[in-house]
Amino acid sequence: MAARYDFASDNVVGAMPEVMAALVEANAGAVGGYGADPVSARAADLVRELVDADAEVRFTASGTAANAFALSVLAGAHEAVLCHEHSHVATDEAGAPGFFSAGAGLILLPGAAGRIDPNRLGDLLAQPDVSYRQSPAALSLTNATEFGAVYAEPELEGLARIAKGRGVKLHLDGARLSNAVAAGFDIKSLKRLGVDIAVLGGTKAGATPSEALVFFDKSLARRLDARLKHAGQLVSKARFLSAPWIGMLETGAWVARAAHANAMAKRLAGNMPFPLAHPVEANGVFVQMDDAALERLRRAGWFVYRFLDGSARFMCSWATTPEAVDEIGAALKAIA
Amino acid sequence: MAARYDFASDNVVGAMPEVMAALVEANAGAVGGYGADPVSARAADLVRELVDADAEVRFTASGTAANAFALSVLAGAHEAVLCHEHSHVATDEAGAPGFFSAGAGLILLPGAAGRIDPNRLGDLLAQPDVSYRQSPAALSLTNATEFGAVYAEPELEGLARIAKGRGVKLHLDGARLSNAVAAGFDIKSLKRLGVDIAVLGGTKAGATPSEALVFFDKSLARRLDARLKHAGQLVSKARFLSAPWIGMLETGAWVARAAHANAMAKRLAGNMPFPLAHPVEANGVFVQMDDAALERLRRAGWFVYRFLDGSARFMCSWATTPEAVDEIGAALKAIA
């Protein structure tokens, strides 16, 4: 019996019906390539409306690529990006930020539940530039965090102020931004916070592979299509990367289905016999489970990952059903 | 009135029904990410069967990325890739081969209708290595060529022999390989010719964005997934890049619909009042038209590109109808 992957990640499931319908609808007709098509124009408009900003918007198939590309715009090869020590860009992207930027460095910062500790950020930015180290040029923030926490706006504002005060640019990894928004984060605050480039997650939210690259600072977007093409991130039939956003945004499903995922995580947390490692604020549940327990769970037919901080991670998605939550809840109780 | 793009390229149309059906079918269930799913396994098997070789197979969303990535595996940054002066890698990819390889060079070779002249290849490979030049490490071939020609197998064999005799590796840009196959090219010959890495075109053949990267030389595929991830070319919901191949290969549509596209090009050539610039062997028709004629055609409602060699290009696709061919044929006669 193959293990069930339902809770292994929020990218193990397919695409939501709204996305599939939008793909089918976008499929008709002959249109311009490389983003010069009405579907891509409409999707970009919807994203601009969502963030309430006159931003440049593009779509990529990979979140790793979107993040790494954005960071390469914000930091030179001889500079560095500040990020949480457990951020996706630092731990899960096989060094892609270094590839896209020809060697920009990452400077890792600690902080509880994936949030960056503002004191450590301040200390680090107080250090003088020296020729033998890569100085910070950008700060990468993740919301919701890798540990299912959601930054409150004042927290982000504090970090942003420290960074902007030192001329450091802002990147937002929003792979799970829909979950943060569903948990109360105001997406319109991104502009106010001074975010320069944000990546809005489509894939984990329930799309076929698609992430939205949002350049709030349009001066950074000069020759953007050539830059994407050069980096292998511009597809000819661009409508298939943009259509999912029409499906998710016109219907409100991007947030509504994230709210469902968050609710499923809360339901699972309520059933959970193992101690929580982090507060459950979005769509992930992180618990303290030893290897033996994890192994028993796998033998009971469920695969989940041991995560970066040693906790076991259970992810819910748009497709998670209450029944599945209750099933794994029962399995967990049986092996606890 | 917006111009019609039907003949502007073979990437202006949507995906064929077989592909859309395969996407819908692949959408069900929770599966492993990053290619560890049954859909991707099945698609890779079908590609191996197609080329009759025990190759490593992966899928990317962009043909530019697939080509540039492949070339970066075959040539070091301090080396060069030999290619036709009008090849896609040289003229239409915004320097992506240089990006993926950290600066590998391109050495451009001439040849009629996009085919590389074997004498010029031989001359070039007879030159000694010197420290101030990037020496050739790979030869990139395109079939069908950018000008709608199809290499006969002995031609390719001749080029391959020259290259292999000097230790030069082989890349095939097969963005329109389906059209070449439909025109009689034996795809099983790739292995025999010693192609190291081939890119099989899905997008122009009628898929949603997807190209198949086929590593005939599996020794080059060490840590391939990490290499793809590092280069921003590994997506989590990989099934959506692989499913189109199930749709195209299980049904035979990849070749059958390319045969249709080729037939439409022949039909258009038969109607064409302007002199042909190249023989019509695949799905493109290239003709000599001056600027005034091209402008008249645009005013008549049809957009086509002036191409690299100065000819005007008309591309047919899986979706081209006889009616559309006859419509543009009539328009051409009216303005000739």
Add this chain to the structure above:
Amino acid sequence: MAARYDFASDNVVGAMPEVMAALVEANAGAVGGYGADPVSARAADLVRELVDADAEVRFTASGTAANAFALSVLAGAHEAVLCHEHSHVATDEAGAPGFFSAGAGLILLPGAAGRIDPNRLGDLLAQPDVSYRQSPAALSLTNATEFGAVYAEPELEGLARIAKGRGVKLHLDGARLSNAVAAGFDIKSLKRLGVDIAVLGGTKAGATPSEALVFFDKSLARRLDARLKHAGQLVSKARFLSAPWIGMLETGAWVARAAHANAMAKRLAGNMPFPLAHPVEANGVFVQMDDAALERLRRAGWFVYRFLDGSARFMCSWATTPEAVDEIGAALKAIA
């Protein structure tokens, strides 16, 4: 008998006495590393005085590195550098510009005797940006040119005006700038012309390995030392790269000895039985010699290179003696 290399290049000879004396003098004492030493400060002052500009000045061991580094500052990876088709950056640097810039392209322009044709430059810059091509961000000029020609100031002004009018930045490859200056070029015009970064040649002028990187646009020099360090171009004992410039500039030898080299080229041209391929304006003599003649010359004991345009190249240097000129002149007459 080994062939004599005296006329093979201007980098086959050692360093002038003024340079060796400056190295010996700079050797004393314990000083700060990485350029924070009084020798480097004095050398930079002398360069600023020479060019009459408040520029940032650094020293590198390699001219290829200095050029490629400068270009990487002026053009993004997704952009291109315009240069002469026979420029050093295009033909003799093993693709280093592509390496330093992570894949920036080169766009080659024609022109007599190594000078760029302003009409072709204008035509090229009139083309619109497209996503599938690397658009020009910088223009690289070489003075004296690779063919021993010297741009008159109005010629450079014309090229600079075309470039600057399109937002294209200016790089000067001055590997043989001393020869151009000795031939009448006003080095103080660089600032006026709007050159953003110039490389002043030390090595070919008669130094141990050293080139001066001169950032006229200081806004481009942010975190310059870290950028050089990152690119492997910052040495700890920096005084040994800067001291040669004190030796060459305090004494006036940089220009005076270039004038000698130019005079030796004129003397050789006067003795030359083969037709000149280019006017002799600096320290090189280019002639039309067939392979048989070149082979006879080699057998007579003299090695010279066949150059990019098919001519045979004879380079004079600070160390070329009238006797050597007359010796090779006699040999040439004997084999003509």
Add this chain to the structure above:
Amino acid sequence: MAARYDFASDNVVGAMPEVMAALVEANAGAVGGYGADPVSARAADLVRELVDADAEVRFTASGTAANAFALSVLAGAHEAVLCHEHSHVATDEAGAPGFFSAGAGLILLPGAAGRIDPNRLGDLLAQPDVSYRQSPAALSLTNATEFGAVYAEPELEGLARIAKGRGVKLHLDGARLSNAVAAGFDIKSLKRLGVDIAVLGGTKAGATPSEALVFFDKSLARRLDARLKHAGQLVSKARFLSAPWIGMLETGAWVARAAHANAMAKRLAGNMPFPLAHPVEANGVFVQMDDAALERLRRAGWFVYRFLDGSARFMCSWATTPEAVDEIGAALKAIA
């Protein structure tokens, strides 16, 4: 009064007399460029004799470049290099390894006094490859270490065995290898240990800027000169980078003067009123000094660095005199 830099580093001093004499001697005559000269040939022979191996040998002006270049040969962009958390490649090279390799990662390992802990190395290499992380391809060792320790041969053998057993290649950063050799390390063991590429330090040993790149595995040296040229690391007047090695190796000064530097460090340690932070095995003395004491020392006229582990570092060199040691010793006692 400017502070004295005598003990700030071993790169603050000039070149030893043997090196200056060799430079003067090498200066005569016209020779081939880019390493094709008798001085470079002789220097390479002397290095091969020193290490007792038929290696490929080149010379670069920068140790950072030599290390980063070597690592780029040993690890792909999508792979990683294992190194000590306080190694020079990790902390003092402004990310140059990432630049030369287009983004290879560094994996940091702990260990006392700059030596890598073999248990941690073993644990790390026992982890399976995964697509989202850069897997180790090379191990970088430093001898003498950044903290003035010298690996005993069995220690290196242990680390090398673990690495080689997992197919991991070996790099030696030998910026202070002469000091290790003077302390008893057998340089001929490098071949036996399976080191693939070593960098032998010239600069800190007492040369003008020059490091020797030694490719024990000659199969890695294919097209090496073009690779160096491409990376901006091949100079035309190569004799000025190789001559120092004739001066240092023909006379034995490379080791003899390192022995002097080591003896000076021992003398300083004997005078030292602050507690040692690491055993004094080569030419560095590391002590525990708080900020107030360091400030008093600076006010007394001596500049030294606070180092990576928080200790204060005093470096001795070929040029350190017993008098200077006693002077700073007295100053230290006065402020202790």
